[in-house]
Amino acid sequence: MLKKILNKFLILHDVRGVIVVRGDGGIVESIKSGMEYNDAFMAAVSTFMAGSKATADTFGNSPAFMVFMEFPDYFLLLAPLKEEFFLLVIAQNTANIGQINQEMKKNREDLVALL
Amino acid sequence: MKPLPEGKSLGWMQAPASWIDSHTVRFIGVVRVVIQDGEGFILIKKGKPLFYYFKQGTIELKGHTALDYFNSHPVIEFNLCKYTPDELAWAMKLCNIEDPDRVVPKKAVVTGPVYREHTPLSPPADPPVAKPAGEKRNPDPVVVSPPVPTVDKRAAVSGPVYREHTPLSRPANPPVAKPAGDIRIPDPVVVSPPVLTVEQRAAVSGPVSGEHTPLSRTAAPPVAKPAGDTRIPDPVVVSPPVLTVEQRAAVSGPVSGEHNLSSRTAAPPVAKPAGDTRIPDPVMVSPPVPKVDKRAVVPQPVAGDDPEVTILSHIRDLDGIVAIAVFNDIRNVIMIGDADSEVLVKIARTMLETAKKITPLLTWGPFVHMTIQIPAGNMIIAPYYDNYLCLLTTRTINIGHIRRILRDLQQKAAPQRVS
Numbered sequence: 001m002l003k004k005i006l007n008k009f010l011i012l013h014d015v016r017g018v019i020v021v022r023g024d025g026g027i028v029e030s031i032k033s034g035m036e037y038n039d040a041f042m043a044a045v046s047t048f049m050a051g052s053k054a055t056a057d058t059f060g061n062s063p064a065f066m067v068f069m070e071f072p073d074y075f076l077l078l079a080p081l082k083e084e085f086f087l088l089v090i091a092q093n094t095a096n097i098g099q100i101n102q103e104m105k106k107n108r109e110d111l112v113a114l115l
Numbered sequence: 116m117k118p119l120p121e122g123k124s125l126g127w128m129q130a131p132a133s134w135i136d137s138h139t140v141r142f143i144g145v146v147r148v149v150i151q152d153g154e155g156f157i158l159i160k161k162g163k164p165l166f167y168y169f170k171q172g173t174i175e176l177k178g179h180t181a182l183d184y185f186n187s188h189p190v191i192e193f194n195l196c197k198y199t200p201d202e203l204a205w206a207m208k209l210c211n212i213e214d215p216d217r218v219v220p221k222k223a224v225v226t227g228p229v230y231r232e233h234t235p236l237s238p239p240a241d242p243p244v245a246k247p248a249g250e251k252r253n254p255d256p257v258v259v260s261p262p263v264p265t266v267d268k269r270a271a272v273s274g275p276v277y278r279e280h281t282p283l284s285r286p287a288n289p290p291v292a293k294p295a296g297d298i299r300i301p302d303p304v305v306v307s308p309p310v311l312t313v314e315q316r317a318a319v320s321g322p323v324s325g326e327h328t329p330l331s332r333t334a335a336p337p338v339a340k341p342a343g344d345t346r347i348p349d350p351v352v353v354s355p356p357v358l359t360v361e362q363r364a365a366v367s368g369p370v371s372g373e374h375n376l377s378s379r380t381a382a383p384p385v386a387k388p389a390g391d392t393r394i395p396d397p398v399m400v401s402p403p404v405p406k407v408d409k410r411a412v413v414p415q416p417v418a419g420d421d422p423e424v425t426i427l428s429h430i431r432d433l434d435g436i437v438a439i440a441v442f443n444d445i446r447n448v449i450m451i452g453d454a455d456s457e458v459l460v461k462i463a464r465t466m467l468e469t470a471k472k473i474t475p476l477l478t479w480g481p482f483v484h485m486t487i488q489i490p491a492g493n494m495i496i497a498p499y500y501d502n503y504l505c506l507l508t509t510r511t512i513n514i515g516h517i518r519r520i521l522r523d524l525q526q527k528a529a530p531q532r533v534s
Contacts, residue, residue, distance in 0.1 A: 044476035051469025055487065058462050068486040069470060070518075071479035 002029045002114050005107050012103060014095035016074070020111070023084040025049045028115070035090065045088060052078055052086075068097070079104055082112045119145055119156065119206045122196030125428035126439070126451035129192050132185035136164070144198035145206060148191055155181055158206055166210045195428070427451060430520060435512030437492060440505040448502055462489070463496045463505040470496075484521050497521045 006018040010033050017032040025046030030037060052067045067078040070093065077089040077100060089100055122144045135146050140162040148155045153171025157164050167181035176184050185191055198206060207214065431439055431451050441449040442460045470482045484497040488510075495506040495517055506517065 040476045040478075044473045047472045047476070048469060051466060051472070052487075055462055055465045055469075058458075058465065065488040065490070066486075067466070067488075069473070070483040070485065071474075071477065072481065072483060074477075074479045 002111070003031055005110055005114070006031045008107060009089055009100065009103055012091075012095065012099055014092040015089060015100065016092060017088075017090035019045065019088040019090075020081070020115070021045060021049055021078075021086050021088050023049065023053055023086070028085065032090075048076060048078065048088075049086065081108065082115060085112075085115045087111065119158075119209055120198060120202040122198045122202055125195040125197060126431045127192060127194045129190050129450050130448070131189060132182070132191050135159075135193065136162075139195075142195065142197070143200070143203055145196050147194040147196060148185060149193070150185075150188060150191055155185075157182075157185075158203075158210060158212075160203060160214070165207065165212055168210075197428075430506065433512070433516070433520075435492075435509040436506060437509060438507040440507075441499060441502050442505060443502045459494070459505060459507055462487070462494060463503065466494075467496060467503060484518065486517075495521070 002020065006020070006029060009015055009018040010031055015033070016035045017030065017037070019030040020028040022028060027042070027045075048067075048069070055067075056065060065080065067076075069076045069078075072093070074090060074092055075095075075097075077091070077097070079087045079089075081087050087104065091100065132148075135157060139146070139159050142162065143160050144158075146157040146159060148157065148169065150169070151171070153169055153174075155167070155169030155176070157168075158166040164182075167176075167178055167185070169176040169181040169184055204214075427439055427441075427449070428451075430436060438459060439449070439451040440447055440460050440463070442463065444464075447457075447460050466485055466487055470485060474482050482498070484495065487494045487496075491507065492510050493506075493508045493512060495504075495508065497504050504521075508517065
């Protein structure tokens with residue numbers, strides 16, 4: 001069921017991967033298209049998660065926030081789902097961020113319900 | 116006294132005074148300077164400083180004395196205010212100076228007493244302000260050397276070095292500077308400079324470790340007394356300042372922490388009332404000559420890169436931009452806008468560390484930019500020349516627009532730090 005929802009993101013134009021990740025960097029569920037989740041990549045995800053969390057802690061008790069990190073061809077979009085769970089979207093720069101955000105809004109409740 | 120035209124504010128910044136000189140090649144306007152409780156300005160036309168002024172309490176500094184005072188601070192807080200040609204003309208009129216481009220021919224011969232720092236293009240300095248006899252509206256003008264801080268070696272120095280000024284005491288009977296050949300005026304008496312000592316140097320933050328080479332200046336030029344003018348009292352001649360800022364050890368941390376940009380209100384400094392012919396003209400100044408060899412804070416990023424100011428100002432002017440910071444691993448280079456810059460940059464550095472760790476793990480090329488949605492709005496971090504640019508925006512800003520601007524910036528700035 002979780003994969004089914006994640007697939008709604010993956011079918012968006014130029015989205016290459018979607019991962020539900022814990023605050024400690026652990027992977028809950030992931031799907032991909034046209035890319036590999038090798039060890040280096042998973043280490044990067046874990047680091048990204050930890051760094052974002054450390055930044056969020058700077059703000060004390062404020063809710064977790066979205067982080068968008070862009071590279072020449074790809075970007076990472078990390079959005080909070082609930083407490084310790086986050087959604088990470090990996091997409092090419094040509095992907096429509098607004099569309100991804102919209103899909104997040106539409107599916108957040110369903111995702112949270114499954115976690 | 117009429118204030119200078121307000122101009123269009125491009126935002127508050129914190130940088131060494133020499134940064135202003137090297138980054139205003141095409142800037143026309145006034146740079147309003149705030150140092151502690153004093154305020155001043157530098158009138159600039161396309162990189163050419165036309166007039167320096169600073170006032171703190173009853174102390175007025177003009178020309179090179181003001182410039183030296185600005186330079187004596189590792190970092191000063193200032194606001195660039197752009198002028199239209201009309202505003203510049205009005206400001207120059209208020210300062211009672213003429214456009215040097217029109218009036219002064221190249222390599223003009225400067226006659227009379229000359230500052231050593233004067234470039235040949237500079238017109239001879241007008242006599243410092245002297246108060247006409249019986250003039251009660253204005254306090255007695257005093258030509259003074261810049262406050263002379265004496266900071267000796269102390270550990271753990273952090274913060275603005277020049278905190279407390281001992282008040283300048285003016286001589287009761289100011290001596291007269293006698294122009295050559297003028298037998299009507301008695302010989303001048305040179306008064307030794309008031310030496311301001313800095314007390315309470317503990318708990319200063321910021322990189323102040325640069326070694327100041329003592330500024331050696333020629334004495335202030337003798338003041339010419341207008342012939343036959345018996346109303347004007349004898350001006351004061353003050354001997355050169357003695358800067359004794361010596362090695363300040365064990366200093367670390369950014370400078371900007373002690374400043375609160377949002378708390379500043381930059382009232383324009385006083386200018387000579389239009390049409391008041393009793394007050395002598397202000398001093399024309401030549402372009403600044405950086406005197407300090409080593410500074411803890413170095414002007415960044417590219418010397419003479421005037422478009423940088425324009426770009427940052429352009430970004431700052433966009434709707435939704437709250438603050439801009441340029442920083443690197445060590446310090447904050449520039450701060451513009453209303454935000455707690457320390458917190459802003461601290462967060463930015465944390466995320467930047469993350470980006471630096473991730474980048475080698477991924478095979479996607481260098482880090483281009485990052486946006487973090489924080490409670491206050493969006494924080495955008497991107498490489499910017501050899502430093503990093505951090506923008507704090509409101510929630511309502513068009514991120515796409517910011518990304519386009521950043522992309523343009525990064526295309527201009529070839530080297531990327533994170534790769």
